[in-house]
Amino acid sequence: MTVASPLRFPDTASAPTMTKRGWWLVVMNILLPGSAQVLAGNRKLGRVGIVATLVLWLLAILTLLTYLIWPSTVYTLFTQTFSLLVVQILLVAYAALWVVLTLDTLRLVRLVKAAPNARAWIAAFSVVVLIGLTCTAGYASVVAGSARGALGDIFSSGPSQPPVDGHYNIMLLGGDAGPDREGLRPDSMSVVSIDAETGQAVTIGLPRDLNPVPFPTDSPLHSLYPDGYGYEDRCDVDVCQLNSIYTEVSLYKPELYPQAEKQHSDPGIESMRDALEGATGLKIQYYVLIDMQGFADLIDSLGGVDVTVSEKLPIGGDENLNGVIDWIEPGKQHLNGYYAQWYARSRHGTSDYDRMARQRQLQDAILKQVNPVNVVSKFQGIADAGTQVVKTDIPQSMLGYFVDLGMKTRKLPVKQLELVPPTIDPANPDYSQIHQLVQEALAPATPTPTSSK
Known part of the structure; x- marks a missing residue:
């Protein structure tokens, strides 16, 4: 007689014995799937279950140890199409x-x-688990x-690029494609430089x-606008300013950038x-374009965003506030996608520069409030919104590195x-001054010396 x-x-005639046996088998099946079969049923099936469970535990432990030592490796693994497919198959199996x-x-x-x-109770416990x-x-x-579908749709398969002077410089464009506009026109433009x-x-x-806006000497637009875009009102659209460059090239000069589509980009x-390279003096490795028309869906998918509103802003209406639908009140507010979009775009009673500040505020708030819990719990909506909202040439192979870098960024205050x-003065910019300001902003902070006692 063995254990x-x-x-x-x-003893099938003893209800207490069969009840105790039933609980033992159910609990063993939970703790080590397959062990119930090895001890009381088909041992071959049980061995398959035990081996599969041990392999699953081993993979989990190895993943955890790797995350603790080399987190970027784990981020890279779970942001690649093939590895996500393997994970999906293993989970289903x-x-x-x-x-x-x-x-x-x-x-x-x-x-x-059993009794x-x-x-x-035995059946219900088993079914619930x-x-x-x-x-x-x-x-x-x-x-x-x-994730596999969204990452493949959003990110490119191009080669990775090294940092320049210790920084990754990413152009961030907020696209404003409205029904009253011909094509998309960037409504907000910034460069995020990350150490x-x-x-x-x-x-x-x-x-x-x-206005005017200079171009690097290797740009195809430099020969067309050697003194800068908009210099002496030279351009081929109705308004000569920075965000008009996208419209002009997209509509009238796409041939200047024949390789753009192959590089997961477009001429505009x-x-x-x-x-932006000419204006800031920085080499820009990647871009991210966020379509403001779908911005509300992304905010809703994240569960809203918390911001401190400094002044009352109207939603809808004309310049005389006729037809205002609602207001965004001052104070701490939790904004859903609809209100966040209006907070970023509202112009009445404020300047474009105020609007720029609100957009940066939203970007910073989203960065600080995104965490693994709300991303995982709401991932389906985020993924669906992301494919409609975001376009970028950041290669998928770099995602693990950037996720790891982004975790460091979240812990630090973002400089503005x-x-x-x-x-x-936007109408008479001094680019030597601008380049100097940029370099000073990027310079690492010098520790304040402590006086010795």
Whole structure:
């Protein structure tokens, strides 16, 4: 007689024995799926379950240890299409195996032999655990599938680029594609410069009415506008200013950037990259374009955003406040997507520079409030919104690195450099001064010396 004998060969005539045996098998199936079959049923099936469970635990432990030592490796692993597909397949396969093992365990329990008052409890406990774990695995599989699709749609497959002077410089464009406009026109423009080691970020905001705008000598627009775009009102659209460059190139000069589409970009975006490089003196490796028309969906998917509103802002209405639908009141507010979009775009009673400041405020608030819990719990909506809202040429292979860098950025205050009045006159910009301000903003902080006692 072995230890397994009471489980494999129980006294079926004894209801107390069968009840105790039933609870043992159900709990063993939860703690180590497959062990119930090894001790009381099909040992071959049980060994499959045990091996699968041990492999799953081993992978989880290795992932945790790797995360503690090299977090960027884990971020990279879970942001790649192939690895997400593998995760999705493993989750589905293990969930299916769990269902088989649990149903087989209930068969081995022989509920009809257990005490009448225990039968329902044993069955209910098994079913509840089964539903909980399989739903968790199923949802995780759905998240992996959504992530695989969204990441593949949003991010490029191009080569990674090294930092320049220790920084990654990313052009951030807020696109304003409205029904009253011909095509998309960037409504907000900034360069986010991130220290490649510390994660310290500096946001450099540029006014849309900057004029003239210089281009680097290697830009195809430099030969057309050697003195800068808009110099002496030279341009091919109705208004000669920074955000008009996108419209002009997209509509009339797309041939200047023949490789743009292959590089996960478009001619208008590439012209803005050249313009912001010329204006700031920085080499811009990547861009991110956020379509403000879909911005509200992204905010809603994140569960809203908390901001401190400094002045009352109207929603809708004309310049005389006729037809105002609602107001955004001063004070601490939790804004849903609809109100956040109006907070970013409202112009009445404020200048473009005030609006730029509100947009930076929203960007910073979103960065600080995004966390793994709300991203995972609301990932399906975020992924769906992201594919409609975001366009970028950041390669998917760099996502792990940037996620790790972004975690460092969240812990630090984001520096702000707004190239607006009174510091800069957009109608008569001094680019030597601008370049100097940019370099000073990017310079690492010098520790204050402590006096010795």
